[in-house]
Amino acid sequence: AERRALVTGASSGIGAATVRRLMADGWDVVAAARRKERLTALAAETGAEAYALDVTDDDGVARLAQHLAATGGLDAVVNNAGGALGLDRVEDSDVAGWRWMYEVNVLGTLRVTQAVLPLLRAAGAERGVADVVTITSTAAHGAYEGGAGYTAAKHGEHMLSQTLRWETAGEPVRVIEISPGAVATEEFSLVRFGGDAARAAQVYEGYTPLSAQDVADAVAWAVTRPDHVNIDQLTIRPRAQAHNS
Numbered sequence: 401a402e403r404r405a406l407v408t409g410a411s412s413g414i415g416a417a418t419v420r421r422l423m424a425d426g427w428d429v430v431a432a433a434r435r436k437e438r439l440t441a442l443a444a445e446t447g448a449e450a451y452a453l454d455v456t457d458d459d460g461v462a463r464l465a466q467h468l469a470a471t472g473g474l475d476a477v478v479n480n481a482g483g484a485l486g487l488d489r490v491e492d493s494d495v496a497g498w499r500w501m502y503e504v505n506v507l508g509t510l511r512v513t514q515a516v517l518p519l520l521r522a523a524g525a526e527r528g529v530a531d532v533v534t535i536t537s538t539a540a541h542g543a544y545e546g547g548a549g550y551t552a553a554k555h556g557e558h559m560l561s562q563t564l565r566w567e568t569a570g571e572p573v574r575v576i577e578i579s580p581g582a583v584a585t586e587e588f589s590l591v592r593f594g595g596d597a598a599r600a601a602q603v604y605e606g607y608t609p610l611s612a613q614d615v616a617d618a619v620a621w622a623v624t625r626p627d628h629v630n631i632d633q634l635t636i637r638p639r640a641q642a643h644n645s
């Protein structure tokens with residue numbers, strides 16, 4: 401049977417591009433996010449399975465793990481659901497905004513990873529290796545003005561990934577972190593800048609950002625290394641980007 405992957409945050413951007421790439425490579429893919437209409441369209445286009453999921457919902461995540469267990473298990477999870485709010489200096493930061501960024505990026509990845517790890521262990525034991533891939537950010541490795549909440553959340557996700565790697569050392573499970581710089585997606589243009597193109601231009605200095613496909617290609621490469629190889633952390637950045645945002 402084909403290898404099966406779960407991609408969270410699959411309804412747009414990097415997640416949708418990863419679904420397209422893995423389907424083209426012959427994986428079975430479960431595409432999960434909240435916006436079911438978008439997933440249905442992606443499923444019709446690619447043949448992936450659409451699954452409505454909010455990564456902040458404990459019960460929903462548990463139900464997804466049961467569904468996966470009952471329908472063939474899982475060889476790889478791509479923890480991609482996440483996002484940032486606008487740029488706020490520390491002194492102006494809103495606690496609720498930080499809470500949302502932690503809930504989706506850090507705790508969403510924790511919930512999903514915990515729920516599927518038994519399935520990944522079983523697949524790894526049977527086939528040689530299984531993969532936990534997490535999309536963090538260059539923001540997981542540095543700071544930038546106005547980015548404290550997002551960088552704090554992405555640093556948290558980075559440390560989750562680092563720690564899990566040591567905790568599963570010796571098991572047939574790889575823990576892989578992909579850290580993109582600026583990617584031209586909805587988060588990039590809308591969420592982060594609230595549609596404020598002038599602010600985006602000021603921050604992004606007019607260079608060409610990565611495409612979602614660039615990041616999907618990195619994911620597809622990392623999960624097809626030979627079984628004895630672990631890509632711990634891969635930074636992929638627009639060549640001209642000179643900051644961590």
Ligand code: NJP
Pocket residue numbers: 408409410411412413414415432433434435436453454455456480481482483484504535536537538539579580581582583584585586587588591612645
């Ligand atoms: O953004 P976007 P990206 N439960 O907004 C989903 C990181 N990153 O592709 O639920 C489940 O197109 C949302 O789906 P929906 C970034 O931090 C980006 O750029 O339907 N899913 C959508 O599919 C994030 O971790 C840049 O609204 C939830 C997806 O997340 C990842 O890349 C730079 C959810 C977001 O898609 C993908 O973001 C960087 C929930 N509660 C890292 N909440 C960049 N774009 O510049 C959201 O370094 N989603």
